[in-house]
Amino acid sequence: xxxxxxxxxxxxxxxxxxxxxxxxxxxxxxxxxxxxxxxxxxxxxxxxxxxxxxxxxxxxxxxxxxxxxxxxxxxxxxxxxxxxxxxxxxxxxxxxxxxxxxxxxxxxxxxxxxxxxxxxxxxxxxxxxxxxxxxxxxxxxxxxxxxxxxxxxxxxxxxxxxxxxxxxxxxxxxxxxxxxxxxxxxxxxxxxxxxxxxxxxxxxxxxxxxxxxxxxxxxxxxxxxxxxxxxxxxxxxxxxxxxxxxxxx
Amino acid sequence: xxxxxxxxxxxxxxxxxxxxxxxxxxxxxxxxxxxxxxxxxxxxxxxxxxxxxxxxxxxxxxxxxxxxxxxxxxxxxxxxxxxxxxxxxxxxxxxxxxxxxxxxxxxxxxxxxxxxxxxxxxxxxxxxxxxxxxxxxxxxxxxxxxxxxxxxxxxxxxxxxxxxxxxxxxxxxxxxxxxxxxxxxxxxxxxxxxxxxxxxxxxxxxxxxxxxxxxxxxxxxxxxxxxxxxxxxxxxxxxxxxxxxxxxxxxxxx
Numbered sequence: 001x002x003x004x005x006x007x008x009x010x011x012x013x014x015x016x017x018x019x020x021x022x023x024x025x026x027x028x029x030x031x032x033x034x035x036x037x038x039x040x041x042x043x044x045x046x047x048x049x050x051x052x053x054x055x056x057x058x059x060x061x062x063x064x065x066x067x068x069x070x071x072x073x074x075x076x077x078x079x080x081x082x083x084x085x086x087x088x089x090x091x092x093x094x095x096x097x098x099x100x101x102x103x104x105x106x107x108x109x110x111x112x113x114x115x116x117x118x119x120x121x122x123x124x125x126x127x128x129x130x131x132x133x134x135x136x137x138x139x140x141x142x143x144x145x146x147x148x149x150x151x152x153x154x155x156x157x158x159x160x161x162x163x164x165x166x167x168x169x170x171x172x173x174x175x176x177x178x179x180x181x182x183x184x185x186x187x188x189x190x191x192x193x194x195x196x197x198x199x200x201x202x203x204x205x206x207x208x209x210x211x212x213x214x215x216x217x218x219x220x221x222x223x224x225x226x227x228x229x230x231x232x233x234x235x236x237x238x239x240x241x242x243x244x245x246x247x248x249x
Numbered sequence: 250x251x252x253x254x255x256x257x258x259x260x261x262x263x264x265x266x267x268x269x270x271x272x273x274x275x276x277x278x279x280x281x282x283x284x285x286x287x288x289x290x291x292x293x294x295x296x297x298x299x300x301x302x303x304x305x306x307x308x309x310x311x312x313x314x315x316x317x318x319x320x321x322x323x324x325x326x327x328x329x330x331x332x333x334x335x336x337x338x339x340x341x342x343x344x345x346x347x348x349x350x351x352x353x354x355x356x357x358x359x360x361x362x363x364x365x366x367x368x369x370x371x372x373x374x375x376x377x378x379x380x381x382x383x384x385x386x387x388x389x390x391x392x393x394x395x396x397x398x399x400x401x402x403x404x405x406x407x408x409x410x411x412x413x414x415x416x417x418x419x420x421x422x423x424x425x426x427x428x429x430x431x432x433x434x435x436x437x438x439x440x441x442x443x444x445x446x447x448x449x450x451x452x453x454x455x456x457x458x459x460x461x462x463x464x465x466x467x468x469x470x471x472x473x474x475x476x477x478x479x480x481x482x483x484x485x486x487x488x489x490x491x492x493x494x495x496x497x498x499x500x501x502x503x
Contacts, residue, residue, distance in 0.1 A: 067260030095250035155363040200379035207366035228441035235387040
């Protein structure tokens, strides 16, 4: 059940590059990463590709397959026609290192800009007590494998490099939401989300949710709830008055 | 370091342009129909069966047919081409325009920002919802409050119409308010107000229950947005056809 598949793989570095054509054997049950490995083993030994677990859990092999941001290890060859030419390119949003490997350090910079979990000062580690119902919302966001496909596909930075400074991207706005919804976090995350992480840039077109290999509802469960909290704080005089008069929930 | 040199706007091979095109055509057709009916200023009330189209409810100006003004005529007759719905349409339109689902729909379909995922947008600059006018999208909750009041009025109208018996029009009005209620309740602002804004669900079990139920509806917000929008138009069309005498209402009782 094997056949000779047609592939176009982007090869190059930051000084330039192009799509190169290859014909590679494809066997039943294989994924795109298997083909890239076979290509490396048989025709292009210097092809650069980042990978690790081959199980969709490490988030290393992010790339664009036929223009769609995906994990190579989770994209089955059986979803393509045998006659189809499959294009594999590196993630567009991040600087290229070589071939399919990009420099994703933008994401690490953004991660460091988020103040860490801030429990109440009088509570020592080991004394945290939380009810499951209070933490399960943020547990969904903990499924993130940091493949950065959402960061890559978000048009705010994908199509506008100049926004990278002001906008942290869906993965890190989701991290802010995770902390904001945490029952023991005491830091003020709402103003931060809008003023320092650029939540206002998000126009909720949901591409982050569409490409997430963990199927996290990034937009509905993290970004929109954060936008609503920002609206509470900044754009809703009734809530503002209510908070002045009554204790906040 | 620079990005990989790939000139193509997108390398997607699927028909990525189809969903935004369908959305654009759908919204355009509905807008044309709604504008036509708004400014037609006629065939909104069936006196015999007390059917009032949701597009004209509440009918608050002096040019309204008196029987159709269930809540009185608060405003004088409007000048020129203006008709009674222009008083309520801004609230209904505002609710839909600032809705988190419709924002996705028209940002993609009408403004191509982006047209589809991983397809480059044509604009050279992008500031999103950080400044005027799009920062006004944050007013969604106020439109939600207004739309909720109008929904209650629509429910009242639908129930009032049963006073003359039961016909197909009654069923249509009832399904219409059902879909409108489901769409309104599934709103992200409603979900937030009901319980989403809480940090400790365990301290507010009733609000947590409400949030859970609204979250289930919220999963289908897009579906409800489209079905309720299309059905409002169909409801209006049915009332218009009966009111103009083009068709007669199918009566089950009376």
